[in-house]
């Protein structure tokens with residue numbers, strides 16, 4: 001009796017693990033000398049879209065940066081694994097090659113480096129790590145055109161220097177073009193909806209769905225607002241407050257947050 | 270050369286490595302004279318300094334005729350002490366274009382020193398210098414611009430930017446303007462910085478390894494010095510050499 005229960009249990013675990021993508025356990029992270037993440041746990045399986053909502057200063061961007069490996073954002077306790085690999089042990093460019101994409105709240109300008117050059121270098125660097133052949137110029141341009149069209153981005157903009165002279169909304173759309181080209185397994189999107197007008201929000205939302213709504217991919221959507229979640233329907237909604245996830249629910253939780261505010265919910269939790 | 274060894278009190282030599290210079294001073298010949306005839310264009314690229322005992326010197330005395338153009342692109346890198354000195358005297362309606370890159374590492378002292386003499390009206394000059402300095406290298410640009418009293422409508426521009434890759438590296442930029450005419454445009458800007466850490470992380474987050482990210486950023490940084498070189502083969506030659514040197518810096 002005891003033995004057979006044990007076997008069933010292990011099989012169940014195996015089933016769960018098979019599509020588990022990201023597992024964060026009791027993560028503590030500091031910025032400078034200040035602890036910002038204070039024991040955050042979160043699991044994301046392939047095929048799922050998770051939204052993280054929370055007040056300003058809660059630590060949402062810190063979570064994104066810690067997962068991306070930004071220097072200065074130091075994990076001091078706990079663990080984070082991606083596809084069974086120790087994420088915290090990897091360099092930022094290795095995390096990208098493993099399939100993690102970080103959509104920046106404030107995308108960075110790189111004068112003198114064109115978007116196309118930047119993206120081709122990025123894609124081919126990732127492919128090299130994965131033992132795949134580099135795309136040649138023609139193959140790459142074809143791919144770039146396809147993804148730019150998906151996000152209604154003019155190809156001429158991709159010939160310009162990375163984000164230089166782009167409006168806030170154009171920068172966010174450019175992030176999504178990059179995501180389309182790099183085709184990650186897990187996208188962590190930090191307030192991709194901020195700075196977008198209604199039309200751009202729809203374009204970005206349907207872009208995220210087209211690129212990432214797949215059984216072998218997952219998304220962690222960091223957002224302040226319900227409106228992106230009308231476009232990209234989350235499977236789970238988490239509330240992040242003071243460096244921890246204080247509540248988890250379904251899409252209805254986002255509605256409740258919109259109506260009642262973070263404070264009421266964080267306090268009740 | 271019979272002139273006495275310069276001292277640091279000479280403004281044009283204030284950042285020079287005089288100790289390195291002393292043993293070779295007597296072996297140096299005077300400046301190379303270049304005359305660009307009226308209406309013509311001469312373009313010159315110098316990707317390597319001629320080096321004697323670790324000292325590499327280029328000294329040009331250029332007279333640019335009326336409506337003529339002199340376009341110079343230089344790379345200062347292959348010497349313990351390297352100095353590129355250019356004196357350009359501009360005729361009526363002429364143009365002087367300088368694009369220079371200083372790429373130093375170790376204990377190198379490298380400098381570009383220009384004297385741009387707007388002797389006649391309507392002439393333009395444009396100087397773009399980019400320095401990338403590692404270890405304890407020193408890179409300097411001294412650019413003097415003289416505008417004669419009757420040289421109205423002069424337009425003289427200088428853009429000098431330096432990138433320090435290590436704490437011990439030093440960049441000097443010194444524009445010096447002597448303007449006696451009143452209808453003159455003299456735009457100059459100088460900046461010193463280091464590699465943008467946010468951009469490095471942004472690149473890493475897309476999968477670019479640190480060495481390649483640094484290379485891409487430095488390549489973009491020095492490209493400004495070579496955009497004025499229109500001949501593709503010539504530009505690929507000197508810019509290619511610059512990239513090769515840059516790879517050795519990281």
Ligand SMILES: Nc1ncnc2c1ncn2[C@@H]1O[C@H](COP(=O)(O)OP(=O)(O)O)[C@@H](O)[C@H]1O
Pocket residue numbers: 031032034036054055056057058059060061062063
């Ligand atoms: N580079 C930094 N240096 C010091 N404090 C920081 C830095 N970045 C963020 N913080 C602090 O960390 C906390 C969380 O910030 P952040 O993760 O950006 O929050 P959110 O994205 O949820 O608005 C805030 O109190 C913020 O002031």
Ligand SMILES: [Mg+2]
Pocket residue numbers: 060061062105190191
């Ligand atoms: Mg934030």
